[in-house]
Every structure is written in C-alpha cells, then in structure tokens.
Amino acid sequence: MRRYVLRRSLLAVLQCLVVLVAVFAVGSLLPGDTADVLRGELGTPEQVAALRTELGLDEPVSTRFVHWLGGLFTGDLGNSLTTGLPVGEDLGRRVGVTLLLGAPALLLVTVLAPLAGTVSGLREGSRADRALNTAAVLLHAVPEFVLGLLLVASVSLAAGLLPATAVGMDAAALLARPAVLVLPVAVLTARHLCDLARQVRAGVAAERHGAVAAHLRLLGMRERTVVLRHVLPGALGPAAQQYARCVEGLLGGAVLVEAVFGLRGMGTGFVEAVQNRDLPQVQAYALVFAGTVVAVNLVGDLVAHRLAPRREVTA
C-alpha cells in the first residue's frame, strides 16, 4: 500500500512538472510566443526587439523559467494582453459561474450514479437496467454541444419550457434565476452519469456472481451483508478511477456547455483567451485545468487502490 502511494504520488509530481514546463513553453519557447503575437499590431522590428527586452524574452530560457515559477508561487501570473489586468482577476470573476454549473452536476453524478448502477446491477435484465444501458449507449459519444442544442430546440423552443440561453449573466444573476441553469446542468450531467452508472453496474454484476460472493453465501452470510460488505466495495474501486476521469470530463464538458448557453464561466474565458491569443491568460487557464486533472486523478487512483488493493492500478 505505502509503496503504491509513494509511486503514484511521484507520478503526480512528475506530471505537475511536465504540465509546468509545457505551459511555460507555450508562452515563451514555441514559435508564436508572446512577442510574436504582439508583432502584428506593433510593426517595426525595433519595436518587437524592445518588447522582447521588456517582456524578458531575450534572457536565457532557464532564467525565465525560474522567474516564471517564482511569479507563479506568489500568485503573479502576468497581465492579460487584451485587458492589461492581472490574469488572476479574470479567472476569479469567472470561477463562480463554472462552480454553479459544475458543482450541481458533480453532486448529481456522485449521488445518482452509484445508486442507479447498484440498482440495475442487482436486477440485471430488469426494465430499469435496460433503460440505463440504452441511455448510456446513446449518450456516451454525443458531444455536449450537440445534446445541448437538441435540448434547447426541443425543450425551450418547441415546448417553451425553460430559458434557452444565459448570455451575459454572472454568478449572482444566475443564483437569482436558477431555472436558467436547469438545461446546462442536465446536459453536463447526462453523459457522465450514464457512463459512471454503467461502470458501477458492471462491477456490481461481476462481483455478485463472483466466487467470493458465492463462498460468503455458502458460509451463511445474509445477502444484504454480502452486497454491502463485499459486492459494493469491490465494484466501487474501479468506479473511483472512472469517477476521477468523469471530473476531467466535466471540465471539458463545461467549456462546451458554457459556449452553447452563453454562460460567462471559465470555459468561455478559456475559449476567448485562445481566440485572442492572449497567452498569459491561456497559460493561467491551462494550469488551473491541468492541475485539477492531475490532483483529481491522483485521488481517484489512491481511493481505487484502497478499495480494491489487488488491482495493479497506475494513472
């Protein structure tokens, strides 16, 4: 156990390093660095050279990397190229909207997926089981933007039930009109809920028919105890890894859902920064997103290992 925790944590640290180097490279090593982006507006080579000096781009790479890391740890990620404001400010303004979207979705997935998965795993072939299976197969690959627009067309436009967009609303405005959030949260939740529930279902079904469960029954253990003490932990182990991937999927999904519904969250902020080629801003978003993914996957793998130690799980 301890050896696994150490190895897996080391991997996470290395992943963080790779992320840091890659994000740093985006801003200053690849062709198309910050000065190149500004060149289009500035013109003369002398001005670009002056800009390079000003931005410190002509110093050695190692010096710049150390300097950049130092700024990172003091919370100074540089200023946005489009607004001139510190990039942290823009992130802070948008994080509320994304949390309003992501937190309910995550909560729904966390509560409903194990529940639905267990119920259908314990009743294989029942109507609920088949419904879950069909929904999972249908939703697994459909991108959020397609699902979102289909829902907007049917629920909002044809049936006139829920608001179709939330253009320009900030977190406070959204809280005042939660109906706006129903469709985005539903779209964000649907896919991952089905995926995770299906994983739990497969685990429950496999464990329930397994040799260990049969042996416990032979020993006279009650079915309820077998399910609670053996089947569920065994099924939830692999599901914990899938759950970590699902958080990662929710982050990507939030980008698409925010774009479809016009929410001003971190996803649209990221897309805008990309479209404006606002590199410091892009770096900040990339760090937040990749950092979250590394952390969540680490926790997911450790939990999975704790629940089902026999599985050799990495990353």
Next chain:
Amino acid sequence: MSAARGRRPWIALALLGTPVLVAVVGPWAAGGSPSTQGALPSRPPGDGHPLGTDVLGRDVLRLVLHGGASVLGSALGALLVGAAVGVPLGLLAAGERRVLDESVMRGLDLLLAFPGLLVLMTLAATGHREWYWLVAVAGVLQVPAVARLVRGAALAPSARTVVEALRMQGRGWAYVHLRHLARQLAAPLATDAAGRFSVVLYLLASANFLGLGLPSSSPDWAVLVERNSDALFTQPAAVLVPAGLLTCLCVGGNLLVDRALARRREVRP
C-alpha cells in the same frame, strides 16, 4: 432481451450508415463548391433550397453533403496516427528489456495529465490551427491507451508461450511480430479502434465547434452547428440536420461496438 438484440443491428447499421453514406457520396452527389453564396441568409426550407440557407446565404443541403468528409476523414486520420505511434510503442514495451518497458509506460503515464480538449485549445492559442495539427494531436492523445492495450495483449500468457515456441523454432523477429502478433492483436485492436472512434469524433467535433480547428467558412458539420446556432429559432434545419447527422454517427458507432463486445462476452464467458 435477445429480441431487442436481434433487431438492433439494423438500427445500428442504419444510424451509422446514413452519415457515412452522406460523408462519402455527398461531395460527388452535391457537386460544385459548397460555398456558393448569394441567397438570403437563414431562410427556412423552400424555393430551390430543400433545407433552406445558412447564416451566410449558402444552401444547407449542399453544405451538409460536403461537410461529412472532413468529420469522418479527420476522425479516421487521428485513429491511424494513434495506431501508428501506439502499436510500435506497445510492442516495444512488451519486449524483453524491462528498462524500455518501464520508461515507455511511465512516459506515457505522464501524457495522461493532459485532457484532450485542453491540449487542442492551448495548441490553437499558439497559432497551430491547421487541420493536420488537430488530427495529429488528437491521434497522439490516443497513444497511451493504444500502447497499453497492445502491450497487454502481446504480454498475455497465451501470446507469450506461442512467441517463445516460435523463437525456439528459429523464426525471426519479423515473423513473430508481423505475422503472429499482428494476428493476435487484430481483434482487440479493432474493437478498441471502434470504441476509440467515438472518443476521437467527440474531441474533434468539440474542437471544431469551439472554432479551434477548421475555418469558420468550412462546411464541416460541427462548424455548421456553431455558425448557425444563433439562428436556431429562425432556421432550425441548419443546426438540427448537421447535429442530427453527428448524433447518428456517434450513436450508431456506439451501438455496433456495444453489440460486438456483448457477443464476445457471450462467446467467452
């Protein structure tokens, strides 16, 4: 259950076949350039435009017929890139040298820190937004999974015994790897590729929807959905037809994979 299974292949094939047919035959059937403008923008279906016009006044039917090729082509291209890099790496890791195995697999673990969409967005921010960048990176993102699958299949106990026997018979590296292991790996790779197709399709369509890849004038289905989503109310056909075709492609492919997996499970309990 079995009755439902029995009906499903036709549903799945029809769902998958429609968009594939549109993508493959569409460009010939439509003829001409998809970007002929001139009609009024965002008109509902009628007079000369069976599906109406899009926000730029282009014929939606013609756009849709032209737009499938890039969707299908880029997804297949990314799968090829993933297999071309992932299979050799997986075989390398499955070889005798433990050092190689460790370094390849741990190196690929590092790649898992990057969610696909994030990589594509960051790439677009540095100005690499040509279609081949998109396809190449979407393919490379599949490498860890493909390599792991290949390594696992090549290291499976049954595979190892046969490989050792072939070696003792004096068969060379090429025979073992290209004839024996290729046959051994074909089935798991094919199933994985079919499932991976939807992953890649999801990634590329999402990137194109966010405007990270193809130019906004492209007839690609995901781009069409994005361009016309503001006119969803006045001209729903321009959004719903390409969105529906994308959905059919994803769902149809998924249903077929699900069937194939279920059948394999039934064969080997």
